[in-house]
Amino acid sequence: MIGGLFIYNHKGEVLISRVYRDDIGRNAVDAFRVNVIHARQQVRSPVTNIARTSFFHVKRSNIWLAAVTKQNVNAAMVFEFLYKMCDVMAAYFGKISEENIKNNFVLIYELLDEILDFGYPQNSETGALKTFITQQGIKSQTKEEQSQITSQVTGQIGWRREGIKYRRNELFLDVLESVNLLMSPQGQVLSAHVSGRVVMKSYLSGMPECKFGMNDKIVIEKQGKGTADETSKRCLSGKQSIAIDDCTFHQCVRLSKFDSERSISFIPPDGEFELMRYRTTKDIILPFRVIPLVREVGRTKLEVKVVIKSNFKPSLLAQKIEVRIPTPLNTSGVQVICMKGKAKYKASENAIVWKIKRMAGMKESQISAEIELLPTNDKKKWARPPISMNFEVPFAPSGLKVRYLKVFEPKLNYSDHDVIKWVRYIGRSGIYETRC
């Protein structure tokens, strides 16, 4: 289990240090700083072993979070906890920065005491935590309220308290996906996958029972068995189902029901939470296609032409498009011409960065650059790193569709129809690269 947790600033100074177990000494703090933060070679592995002590770290902007243990723990669990910890801190005081951490260090210690006990992770649900860890002074609670907190935290539904009331029952559903791609220069897909999240923001009264439905292949086929013609109709109308490789759910989802009926039913926590996480690898819609053309003219010149094609409905608009074209290390000068957007040679990053604000579907754009090179002593050939791309599109590249989200609250007098529901799809680029 986790023996201790440290938070460092970018210089390696310790901001927060909380040790849970005796086997972690003070020197562990320095060991991580010396061997990871100040290492001569940049440490790329998130897990580092120093003197039989394991350090798991994540970095948020300039802040290092490191969990330390001497035991053989489940690394995935530790990272899950660290990410959760980041979420909790973000929920309490916004952006994780040195300034914010310094201003809230009492709060952070309080949180750390609550969500880790002797190194074992505890309830880290923000909603639940906010009921008893507050930033304001607490009015002296009545006995009743106190016992309520206790029963709620230790009860069966630890993530939602009772007696919530909203005038408007409203819920927001975001399908957030990031699409990862590696493509050969000829346009062959070498690897591609989508990792997605369904994030829900619920403002519902009482203890509502929700049921979430999407175009999961297994569910569709099961239903389709009864009415075969309906399935074929669906196929014709282009409403395809998707194959989900693996998925994980928020603790509120009843897994037994998912296992038996593959239906996702749950009592949601109040406020924002991540309902599920999933990954697909089949039938991915690639929003953009990058066609590179690199020509070496002698030893001192390089001509690069890159075409990007958008591959989705013309009515949709992609945003924040950025194409990054790496340049050789001996570049001495660059001339760029592009039809759309702005392109610039960034020497500090050894790349040409081409930015386009908006681009509709089924369009095409082009950039051409002339790179001048300085002859070098080394005979080393340029490794030609891949061209990478960033974008944001208003649909789910995996093809996931929300079919329904039903809300039942038998005790209070509002029905499914009274709830206002919002659904949004955002597809972002993960590592979206094309070799050149």
Place this chain on the structure above:
Amino acid sequence: MPAVSKGDGMRGLAVFISDIRNCKSKEAEIKRINKELANIRSKFKGDKALDGYSKKKYVCKLLFIFLLGHDIDFGHMEAVNLLSSNKYTEKQIGYLFISVLVNSNSELIRLINNAIKNDLASRNPTFMCLALHCIANVGSREMGEAFAADIPRILVAGDSMDSVKQSAALCLLRLYKASPDLVPMGEWTARVVHLLNDQHMGVVTAAVSLITCLCKKNPDDFKTCVSLAVSRLSRIVSSASTDLQDYTYYFVPAPWLSVKLLRLLQCYPPPEDAAVKGRLVECLETVLNKAQEPPKSKKVQHSNAKNAILFETISLIIHYDSEPNLLVRACNQLGQFLQHRETNLRYLALESMCTLASSEFSHEAVKTHIDTVINALKTERDVSVRQRAADLLYAMCDRSNAKQIVSEMLRYLETADYAIREEIVLKVAILAEKYAVDYSWYVDTILNLIRIAGDYVSEEVWYRVLQIVTNRDDVQGYAAKTVFEALQAPACHENMVKVGGYILGEFGNLIAGDPRSSPPVQFSLLHSKFHLCSVATRALLLSTYIKFINLFPETKATIQGVLRAGSQLRNADVELQQRAVEYLTLSSVASTDVLATVLEEMPPFPERESSILAKLKRKKGPGAGSALDDGRRDPSSNDINGGMEPTPSTVSTPSPSADLLGLRAAPPPAAPPASAGAGNLLVDVFDGPAAQPSLGPTPEEAFLSPGPEDIGPPIPEADELLNKFVCKNNGVLFENQLLQIGVKSEFRQNLGRMYLFYGNKTSVQFQNFSPTVVHPGDLQTHILSGPAQPPASPRRPSSPWGSRLTQLAVQTKRVAAQVDGGAQVQQVLNIECLRDFLTPPLLSVRFRYGGAPQALTLKLPVTINKFFQPTEMAAQDFFQRWKQLSLPQQEAQKIFKANHPMDAEVTKAKLLGFGSALLDNVDPNPENFVGAGIIQTKALQVGCLLRLEPNAQAQMYRLTLRTSKEPVSRHLCELLAQQF
């Protein structure tokens, strides 16, 4: 000019460096560097030529980036361009970049070398110096090849500036150190020596360094430097502190130069020229005098400089080792330093004194400081200083102060650092032995040593104390009493138990009269330690117990009870089990007389160089050996050997007293003394006591008494010579220009007699002629005492008796120690084959020819087939027996190519000579040979059938042997196969 207006500040560089320093993270730093590199690339690429200033600035930036740890793969050309600039700063930056970043890029190296050549020829001293520094800094082989010839020229040229000469000397030194073969020696060497007379002190200092290095390779070329160095030194030493102006360092005139000159003088023996020598001695005296003067400054630099010269002077005095007066003065000076406040000085003083102590002139003077040194050992806080103090104590020890020093070292041992404990233990052991007047003191010391630092007492140390106690009658009783008392301590070290067990087992009877140490008490004391000890120690204790049975018959029942206990008889360790079983049987079967003989007191050990000393030398490495080498043993203890009366013992009962020693071979590391011990027992056998009183244990004796480890490997031809004798019994075994050895032998059943004839082929007498027969490897030769050697004490030289039976008994007669020129001596060997054996015994012949020792080891032509008894039998019988021996391991077969012509008659003769009977009309094929015989040994008889099938076309033989013993089949087959 823009360069002038911008100045040499290089603002851009300063800004860049401060930007880098202000970067908050590694990523930011890399970004900044990438940006700067892109900028420099575009500048270098730019069409308009850069001026010198910007070129210098950008090259500087590249250098800085490189030193931050990033790769730089351009800008070399610009740096080389800077070399041809006329401005000092630009040239300097160019050279700096080249010396840091140069790689063996062929085209650039050519350009660089060209630029360097131009600068060397430029007559501008600054540029020449820059070029020389670059050559020295790079110092690569290519540089050496290009410039090694030019630099000596610059060095000795009359018109070179002083600073250039200085740089040239140091540059040459660097090249010489990097690749000595490239620097050509020539007429310039003589002129280099004269640089010692140069006006400029810097040149002299550089030249001295160069000469010191060069003269180590060929001292004769630079011999003349001695007188020059002496005169230079005397000028410096006698000068007032103000004379040398720039070269006076805190009131000390030219300290570095003085130290270097003194070091140069240490490369040569004392000057022969009286005038030069006188001057030098004067110098040295002046330095020593100056050390006495009150310091001119309180600054630490002043005393450091002064002491540096002083210590170098002292090491020169020690190096010469010929001026008693100076040595004593040096010693006194060091004595003052021993109490100095400064730890470094104390360390150096102790170290120098250590070498002084080995000089005969100053040994006495060093001894006067004993109290200070002992005090240092006790109170010094720094462990390295304590170590030096211990070294010095060891070096200054002699008979007069041994007791004091040993007791101090023992006391120090209790608190000593673990790292040096073993060394101190060895030193104490050596000193105690070397300077022991009274052996009871020696025993006390070593037992104390074991008590204090038992873990660090190596085997050699406690072997040694046993040897000494065994060899000296007067100390045995005292030793027994002391170890008895020492063992009474509740917790005593295992080494103590070992020593105690051995000594009580041997000499326990000497203290048995005292009721406090009566036999049962002794036994129960030892046995109380038994269960806490390791296997090796337990084995030793078991031997002690059996010795107790002999010494004190009253303990017999108790000890037998112990031996009979299940934990002994069924011990998992085979050695312990075997000992328990054998000792138990021995004690119950043998009569008291037999026991008394078998368990006789150990004979004295022959004197050898102390193995502890050897160990210390090994530990210290070869360098330190010389100082320690003087440790020879007291002559007084040498005559112990003759004083003891060896007692005869029965032949067939191996003595467990040998076993006690043999135990030493049992622990895994085969320590040298273990085998030496075993060998020494053999020596006792060969050099019978009849000869000993007259000869005395002289060094020759040691040389002439070979233990198995002393016998060299057989000469290379030994096997071939042996093969000649497989099928014949008489002939010349060996011959060289000095010696001829003839053999005549006859064998009947399991007995044989062999006559060896040693012929001296020279006209000079052989002295100390001694032929000996031993059996190598795991076989044991059992040697019977001949009639001419009345009371010899034969002993088994090795471990557990009964595990292997003796295979061959060889009885030799001693021959005369002198063999006259042209004379022949005869030696008779009686041989009895007790069991089958595979390897022949070795004959080792040693003698002195014209003072030079000669040694020769041959294989004695005694092979198993010599004990063949031919057997006649009919064809029917033969095949019946042949079938009886049909187990696969009983048969040995070999198919081989004929080495000699295939002649039926010769083969027949050889087979007969081999010893078997030839059976005619047995094999259906008349070409084949069939033979039969019985090998007779005392223990058993081995039936043997053989069949040889020649194939004339293929020139091949097939030999098949069937015997009732598997190894015999194989061995005979191999022996016989070599004959055809």
